[in-house]
Amino acid sequence: MNNWSKFIESVSEKNIKVSKLDAPLKDVSGIVRNVPYIIYPKNKEEIQFILKFANQYLVKIYPISCGKNWGFGSSLPSENDTIVVNLKDFNSILDIDLENGHAIVTPGVTQEQLANALKNTPYFVDVTGSSADSSLIGNALERGIAYNSLRVENISELEVMLPNGNTINTGFSSLNDKNTSNYPWGIGPSLDGLFFQSNFGIVTQAKIKLIKRTLNAKSFCVTLKNEKDLFLFISSLKPLLENNLINCIPHIFNKERFYPGMAPLLWKYFQNIQQEKSREEILHIFNKQFNGEWFVAGNLRGINAQINLGAKYLKKITPSSSKLQFIGAKEKTLIKIIKKLPFFNELKAFIYATDELGDLTCGNPTNLTLPSINWVMPGNEKSLFDLDIDRCGDGGFLYFTPMSNYTQYDISLLLRTTMQVASKFYLVPAITLNAIKADIMEGVISVAFNKHNASEVENAHKCIKEMNKTMIDLNLLPYRNNIDMMDTITFQKDYASTLMKLKQIFDPNHILSNGRYIPTEESSNKLSKFAA
Ligand SMILES: Cc1cc2nc3c(=O)[nH]c(=O)nc-3n(C[C@H](O)[C@H](O)[C@H](O)COP(=O)(O)OP(=O)(O)OC[C@H]3O[C@@H](n4cnc5c(N)ncnc54)[C@H](O)[C@@H]3O)c2cc1C
Numbered sequence: 001m002n003n004w005s006k007f008i009e010s011v012s013e014k015n016i017k018v019s020k021l022d023a024p025l026k027d028v029s030g031i032v033r034n035v036p037y038i039i040y041p042k043n044k045e046e047i048q049f050i051l052k053f054a055n056q057y058l059v060k061i062y063p064i065s066c067g068k069n070w071g072f073g074s075s076l077p078s079e080n081d082t083i084v085v086n087l088k089d090f091n092s093i094l095d096i097d098l099e100n101g102h103a104i105v106t107p108g109v110t111q112e113q114l115a116n117a118l119k120n121t122p123y124f125v126d127v128t129g130s131s132a133d134s135s136l137i138g139n140a141l142e143r144g145i146a147y148n149s150l151r152v153e154n155i156s157e158l159e160v161m162l163p164n165g166n167t168i169n170t171g172f173s174s175l176n177d178k179n180t181s182n183y184p185w186g187i188g189p190s191l192d193g194l195f196f197q198s199n200f201g202i203v204t205q206a207k208i209k210l211i212k213r214t215l216n217a218k219s220f221c222v223t224l225k226n227e228k229d230l231f232l233f234i235s236s237l238k239p240l241l242e243n244n245l246i247n248c249i250p251h252i253f254n255k256e257r258f259y260p261g262m263a264p265l266l267w268k269y270f271q272n273i274q275q276e277k278s279r280e281e282i283l284h285i286f287n288k289q290f291n292g293e294w295f296v297a298g299n300l301r302g303i304n305a306q307i308n309l310g311a312k313y314l315k316k317i318t319p320s321s322s323k324l325q326f327i328g329a330k331e332k333t334l335i336k337i338i339k340k341l342p343f344f345n346e347l348k349a350f351i352y353a354t355d356e357l358g359d360l361t362c363g364n365p366t367n368l369t370l371p372s373i374n375w376v377m378p379g380n381e382k383s384l385f386d387l388d389i390d391r392c393g394d395g396g397f398l399y400f401t402p403m404s405n406y407t408q409y410d411i412s413l414l415l416r417t418t419m420q421v422a423s424k425f426y427l428v429p430a431i432t433l434n435a436i437k438a439d440i441m442e443g444v445i446s447v448a449f450n451k452h453n454a455s456e457v458e459n460a461h462k463c464i465k466e467m468n469k470t471m472i473d474l475n476l477l478p479y480r481n482n483i484d485m486m487d488t489i490t491f492q493k494d495y496a497s498t499l500m501k502l503k504q505i506f507d508p509n510h511i512l513s514n515g516r517y518i519p520t521e522e523s524s525n526k527l528s529k530f531a532a
């Protein structure tokens with residue numbers, strides 16, 4: 001019996017759910033990994049057994065929370081021949097504290113699960129544009145970005161099971177007489193940072209900070225005519241962010257990103273009312289409403305005076321050739337009336353789309369951002385609303401996420417470089433600029449391809465790899481990377497060796513998520529050979 005079989009036998013004896021895979025796993029980016037088994041523990045005790053047996057039989061394991069890390073490797077491990085530990089069934093909301101505004105959750109808790117639990121309460125959980133079924137903890141561990149905040153700033157008091165089976169708690173929860181507190185750093189060294197984008201432990205629970213709902217919050221959408229308007233808008237937005245007049249993360253999409261997001265929903269609306277429209281007709285309808293090249297989505301929250309002031313300034317900074325729209329309580333009442341009318345179908349199609357997508361900014365997660373992945377592959381209409389985007393349809397994509405300073409120079413360098421590199425590979429990039437702080441702009445760049453066409457997959461991967469390399473040379477550094485491009489990150493020698501020493505301390509048998517962010521002996525030898 002080989003080590004995998006012995007390991008699986010021991011795990012199965014503990015009644016932990018195991019599924020055996022007969023073929024390699026493929027993801028939406030066309031990445032393939034040999035994953036012999038997936039294990040589904042439901043609680044801490046089961047995770048502890050898995051770690052114990054993995055150490056005993058020297059089996060490599062890779063924990064995921066819900067495995068929706070699309071564009072970065074989905075649920076695949078960094079290395080081949082690794083057993084995936086899927087924590088989706090370990091999904092309890094352990095506490096919701098409506099006085100202090102936080103929730104304590106385990107890794108399988110999804111955006112939707114917590115959002116539903118918070119309905120009709122004074123708080124909401126900030127959500128990302130990824131699916132309603134993605135994990136709060138998984139996204140935070142990748143330092144994901146939501147519509148109003150950085151996940152990493154909203155998560156604290158991690159409970160982490162180390163590869164030796166011991167559990168540690170961070171922040172104030174590390175104290176003997178622990179007391180729940182909203183102060184996230186605790187006292188003494190703060191170990192939280194060690195467990196983000198790393199492979200030193202399995203996070204088994206965490207505290208998530210919630211956001212207070214405000215009565216008259218308004219979503220906004222700005223349609224910017226062209227790139228000149230984009231830069232005018234971005235530069236005038238900066239002082240509004242600096243002065244907290246806008247306290248969300250405005251998401252700024254190019255048309256290649258925004259249109260595929262809206263189009264499938266418009267298409268579906270007309271299909272539902274038995275007035276099917278062709279792709280050309282959908283584009284025409286879209287262009288009538290959103291006649292521009294760039295689109296900004298965000299929301300205004302706060303006391304009424306703040307919202308009114310924010311709205312006033314947004315009007316002021318929207319260039320005259322561009323268009324600003326709000327959806328607040330007043331507009332929602334009007335929408336309710338329009339929905340009941342037997343005509344205005346085009347308008348009602350947009351209402352259907354914005355009802356779903358516009359509410360993301362207020363903590364209502366949706367699965368309806370996913371159809372964009374297959375929309376860009378004409379002929380895939382049947383698969384549009386299938387949520388398993390790793391498997392359904394031909395639509396494939398890959399992300400690259402560089403961070404830029406919030407200056408016109410750096411942002412235009414980011415955009416120019418993106419276009420130059422993508423055009424070398426005959427690809428048209430979808431771009432989102434997220435104004436995450438008044439001094440930081442995040443770029444989310446993706447290229448689309450047919451994931452079942454080997455040469456398209458290869459071309460797209462080469463493109464994203466070159467983008468990685470080119471932008472790193474320009475100091476536009478990715479904050480996160482896909483599992484196939486870990487080697488584009490090169491830490492300074494001493495930093496790399498410190499990370500490797502820490503890995504040795506936490507995980508001496510190297511059983512956990514090898515190759516994920518932390519360099520290995522092999523990768524650092526390769527690098528020093530290059531340097532020689
Ligand atoms: C249309 C679309 C929109 C998207 N929008 C966004 C967006 O707005 N913001 C954003 O950030 N992302 C976005 N994404 C990317 C991605 O889908 C999300 O980041 C998603 O939340 C990640 O999947 P997950 O939450 O299920 O995490 P997982 O896939 O479960 O986890 C991610 C990684 O974290 C590590 N990990 C997970 N759980 C544990 C654990 N318990 N212990 C130790 N390590 C662990 C593993 O390395 C794992 O691979 C989008 C994707 C698509 C397709």
